[in-house]
Amino acid sequence: xxxxxxxGASTFAGDIDFLYYLILVITGIAFxxxxxxxxxxxxxxxxxxxxxxxxTHGSLRAEVIWTAIPAVTVVxxxxxxxxxxxxxxxxxxxxxxxxPYRVMxxxxxxxxxxxxxxxxxxxxxxxxxxxxxxxxxxRPVVVHLGAEDVIHSFFVPAFRVKxxxxxxxxxxxxxxxxxxxxxxxxCAELCGLGHYRMGAxxxxxxxxxxxxxxxxxxxxxxxxxxxxxx
Amino acid sequence: MTTAAADAHELSxxxxxxxxxxxxxxxxxxxxxxxxxxxVGGLLAMLVRWQQGFPNEPIPGGGVLxxxxxxxxxxxxxxxxSLVTMHGTFMVxxxxxxxxxxxxxxxxxxxxxxxxxxxxxxxxxxxFWIAVPAGTLMLAGFFVEGGHAAAGWTSYAPLxxxxxxxxxxxxxxxxxxxxxxxxxxSILGATNYITTVVNLRAPGMTxxxxxxxxxxxxxxxILVLLAIPILSGAAxxxxxxxxxxxxxxxxxxxxxxxxxxHLFWYFGHPEVYILILPAMGMVSDIIANGSRKPVFGYxxxxxxxxxxxxxxxxxxxxxxxxxxxxxxxGTGFMISTLLIAVPSAIKVFNWMGTMWEGNLRFHVPMLxxxxxxxxxxxxGLSGIFMASTPVDIYIHDTYFIVAHIHYVLFGGxxxxxxxxxxxxxxxxxGRLMNPFWGKVHWALTFVFFNCTFFPMHTLGVYGHMxxxxxxxxxxxxxxxxxxxxFITISALLLFASQIIFVVNFVWGWFWGAKAGNNPWEDNGLxxxxxxxxxxxxxxxxxxxxxxxxxxxAPGVTEDYLPQNxxxxxxxxxxxxx
Numbered sequence: 032x033x034x035x036x037x038x039g040a041s042t043f044a045g046d047i048d049f050l051y052y053l054i055l056v057i058t059g060i061a062f063x064x065x066x067x068x069x070x071x072x073x074x075x076x077x078x079x080x081x082x083x084x085x086x087t088h089g090s091l092r093a094e095v096i097w098t099a100i101p102a103v104t105v106v107x108x109x110x111x112x113x114x115x116x117x118x119x120x121x122x123x124x125x126x127x128x129x130x131p132y133r134v135m136x137x138x139x140x141x142x143x144x145x146x147x148x149x150x151x152x153x154x155x156x157x158x159x160x161x162x163x164x165x166x167x168x169x170r171p172v173v174v175h176l177g178a179e180d181v182i183h184s185f186f187v188p189a190f191r192v193k194x195x196x197x198x199x200x201x202x203x204x205x206x207x208x209x210x211x212x213x214x215x216x217x218c219a220e221l222c223g224l225g226h227y228r229m230g231a232x233x234x235x236x237x238x239x240x241x242x243x244x245x246x247x248x249x250x251x252x253x254x255x256x257x258x259x260x261x
Numbered sequence: 262m263t264t265a266a267a268d269a270h271e272l273s274x275x276x277x278x279x280x281x282x283x284x285x286x287x288x289x290x291x292x293x294x295x296x297x298x299x300x301v302g303g304l305l306a307m308l309v310r311w312q313q314g315f316p317n318e319p320i321p322g323g324g325v326l327x328x329x330x331x332x333x334x335x336x337x338x339x340x341x342x343s344l345v346t347m348h349g350t351f352m353v354x355x356x357x358x359x360x361x362x363x364x365x366x367x368x369x370x371x372x373x374x375x376x377x378x379x380x381x382x383x384x385x386x387x388x389f390w391i392a393v394p395a396g397t398l399m400l401a402g403f404f405v406e407g408g409h410a411a412a413g414w415t416s417y418a419p420l421x422x423x424x425x426x427x428x429x430x431x432x433x434x435x436x437x438x439x440x441x442x443x444x445x446x447s448i449l450g451a452t453n454y455i456t457t458v459v460n461l462r463a464p465g466m467t468x469x470x471x472x473x474x475x476x477x478x479x480x481x482x483i484l485v486l487l488a489i490p491i492l493s494g495a496a497x498x499x500x501x502x503x504x505x506x507x508x509x510x511x512x513x514x515x516x517x518x519x520x521x522x523h524l525f526w527y528f529g530h531p532e533v534y535i536l537i538l539p540a541m542g543m544v545s546d547i548i549a550n551g552s553r554k555p556v557f558g559y560x561x562x563x564x565x566x567x568x569x570x571x572x573x574x575x576x577x578x579x580x581x582x583x584x585x586x587x588x589x590x591g592t593g594f595m596i597s598t599l600l601i602a603v604p605s606a607i608k609v610f611n612w613m614g615t616m617w618e619g620n621l622r623f624h625v626p627m628l629x630x631x632x633x634x635x636x637x638x639x640x641g642l643s644g645i646f647m648a649s650t651p652v653d654i655y656i657h658d659t660y661f662i663v664a665h666i667h668y669v670l671f672g673g674x675x676x677x678x679x680x681x682x683x684x685x686x687x688x689x690x691g692r693l694m695n696p697f698w699g700k701v702h703w704a705l706t707f708v709f710f711n712c713t714f715f716p717m718h719t720l721g722v723y724g725h726m727x728x729x730x731x732x733x734x735x736x737x738x739x740x741x742x743x744x745x746x747f748i749t750i751s752a753l754l755l756f757a758s759q760i761i762f763v764v765n766f767v768w769g770w771f772w773g774a775k776a777g778n779n780p781w782e783d784n785g786l787x788x789x790x791x792x793x794x795x796x797x798x799x800x801x802x803x804x805x806x807x808x809x810x811x812x813x814a815p816g817v818t819e820d821y822l823p824q825n826x827x828x829x830x831x832x833x834x835x836x837x838x
Contacts, residue, residue, distance in 0.1 A: 033719045033722060033723070035722070036655075037722075037723055037724065043651075046651065047651045047652060050649055051646065051652050054645055054646050054649060054652065055646075058642035058646075061638075061642055062638065065609060065634075065638045066635055066638065068613050069616065069631060069635055072613065072617055072619075073621060073623075076617070077623070078553070078620045082620050083620060083820060084554040084618065084812060084813040085813070086812075086813050086814055086815055087554070087555065087618075088558075088559060089555075089557045089558035089559065089614065090614075093557075093558070093610070094607065094611075097607060101602055101606040102600070102603045105600060105602045106600075108649060109596045109599045109649075112650055113595065113650070115651040116588065116592060116651050117588070117592070119654065120591070121588050122587075122588060180426055182417055182420065182518055182584075184658060186658070186724075186726070188655070188723075188724030191655045193583050193655065194585070195583050197518050197584070198512040198513070198518055199512025199516075199518065200518075200519075202585045215735055215737050217735060219658040220417070221342065221412065221417070221728040223426055223427055224342060224411070224730075226729060227338060227732075227734055230735055
């Protein structure tokens with residue numbers, strides 16, 4: 032059984048992975064204590080002729096100990112998780128300089144509006160591509176996420192990003208890629224019969240290469256693809 | 262009360278076994294009904310697993326399925342979505358919930374508290390006979406045009422609300438109607454259980470002499486009474502969205518899709534505890550019996566049940582961390598969710614404490630009880646991963662969640678159900694199930710259960726999404742196909758192992774060894790009665806003198822002490838626990 036997470040490729044992947052491994056260690060210890068304990072008791076205290084069970088109704092001290100230890104552990108875990116959560120998903124966590132994108136999800140494809148060379152949305156140099164998201168490495172990007180029909184979920188496993196796209200809601204999700212390459216984007220929320228094939232590709236470019244690519248794309252598509260509205 | 266027993270002889274077959282008002286017969290009726298649905302749910306899971314392990318290969322013998330489901334034996338994606346939806350629906354609403362609440366709530370409450378029957382026997386009869394048409398309707402959904410509901414057992418709007426989105430019209434409506442009808446059955450049952458426990462306890466059966474199974478069923482009944490109306494109300498609203506053109510959950514008309522999720526999970530999380538608390542209670546009874554020891558920390562166990570039930574109301578948002586709900590709410594829901602680990606840990610440690618220095622008898626119910634504890638621990642611990650909001654970003658909607666829910670509901674609830682059925686079977690039918698085949702069934706189920714569900718954690722760790730028809734569509738999932746095949750083969754063997762249980766169940770009914778009154782040497786009031794007990798249960802009202810778990814008490818020759826046994830000499834044994 033594999034418990035090692037696949038390699039992360041975003042700035043906060045490390046924080047999420049750290050929490051994951053921390054919980055893995057804590058739960059691993061609890062798991063071993065309980066399972067080995069039960070197995071040991073099952074062997075040690077099996078019924079034998081002439082034996083009689085110890086007559087006891089419990090121990091207050093034991094109850095206090097095994098109430099306090101889990102309570103302290105989970106509260107500490109909660110506080111640590113709360114900080115990381117705020118940094119990733121908090122309403123004020125989106126970096127001001129993040130490059131904006133608009134992603135409209137609909138059965139069963141992703142319509143990705145890129146900001147174009149000026150780095151801003153809702154300007155004439157925007158362009159929209161189906162099922163492809165191109166971003167620069169080492170720069171935060173913010174996706175303005177919407178859905179036209181049903182709920183979808185924007186999931187890039189390598190970036191440890193997942194956010195539902197909900198009709199009638201405008202949700203911002205940000206991330207910063209740390210590696211150049213191609214990464215799969217999947218829909219993670221059951222959205223109908225084509226849900227299983229609602230995939231897309233995220234391409235992470237070097238900064239220079241990205242500027243060049245953006246200029247070329249904007250020139251090739253002088254106007255935004257019609258039919259895709261925010 | 263004594264006349265009720267005499268009346269039993271005059272009842273016609275129909276009044277005695279079909280439209281019966283006897284809680285014991287109704288319990289057995291629920292048992293047979295929910296075992297049928299357990300089988301149906303399992304069968305659907307096999308089809309799901311086939312597609313995951315062997316995508317786009319024809320199912321052996323799948324040619325019998327109609328063209329609209331699986332042309333040439335290959336499942337269609339729309340039918341796959343129905344399978345996933347209906348597997349969850351049947352297992353949650355028509356198998357596990359009635360098995361725990363319908364069967365054991367009915368059968369055990371009056372017997373264990375020393376009552377002649379439920380407070381409202383006729384209401385009880387209706388509770389069963391409302392569940393039957395609900396289940397029949399739910400089955401009928403497979404045969405309507407457009408296929409059965411396909412929006413997941415959680416029925417998220419607007420996929421479930423607008424038929425153009427799901428491609429399913431009648432099926433989605435049938436699903437809601439059936440759920441609303443079943444809800445009525447649950448509400449009637451819960452009202453009955455609460456009233457019965459509060460009012461019909463025998464003299465001396467104080468609250469802290471109640472067996473933990475009854476405590477758990479009582480608290481569960483309160484959860485059912487408060488949670489089910491929310492689901493029914495939400496289902497009716499969604500039904501109006503589908504049929505009358507309202508837009509409660511549809512953003513195109515100003516509705517809010519997240520409202521459905523809030524309503525569903527406000528019901529849905531207490532529902533999770535409805536599906537586990539009775540199992541915990543019955544396992545406590547069984548482990549004390551198998552260990553020949555009083556339950557360790559009885560009072561903590563009661564308070565833990567109450568704490569879990571209370572916390573269960575303020576954690577629903579943990580199903581919605583990635584839904585677009587305000588992220589600040591996420592932190593609050595994370596803390597309340599993590600806190601549930603505390604009463605859960607208390608319960609686990611107390612079960613271990615019960616086994617500690619016991620004199621363990623490994624009868625079949627005890628084996629299932631131990632399996633329950635060891636598997637529930639895994640389900641509980643894996644819950645901590647998804648409770649942590651940042652980790653949940655990654656594992657939400659992956660197979661990690663699928664593994665978690667099956668460790669709780671199969672590893673937990675279903676093992677407890679196997680144990681409880683075996684334990685109370687002799688009381689129900691007067692005969693024992695075969696212990697050898699019971700152990701074989703236990704061992705095979707334990708092994709194949711773990712082979713099926715443990716590797717799903719790994720799938721989740723690699724980001725494998727749940728509810729996808731064909732995992733080979735994604736490059737990053739292709740290396741996992743070997744594991745998917747292994748899981749599928751294990752699941753098929755797990756399903757096949759259940760044949761042993763079915764045969765043992767049917768065989769025991771006719772040819773099992775005669776049980777006698779008290780085959781497990783237990784203390785509960787039900788074991789002082791003949792097997793099966795007559796209509797009206799107790800010829801004379803029992804007087805309760807002891808707590809439910811006075812095993813191996815000093816001053817008693819046997820290692821058990823029935824609850825209605827006259828008081829011991831002063832100083833011998835600890836009373837009133």
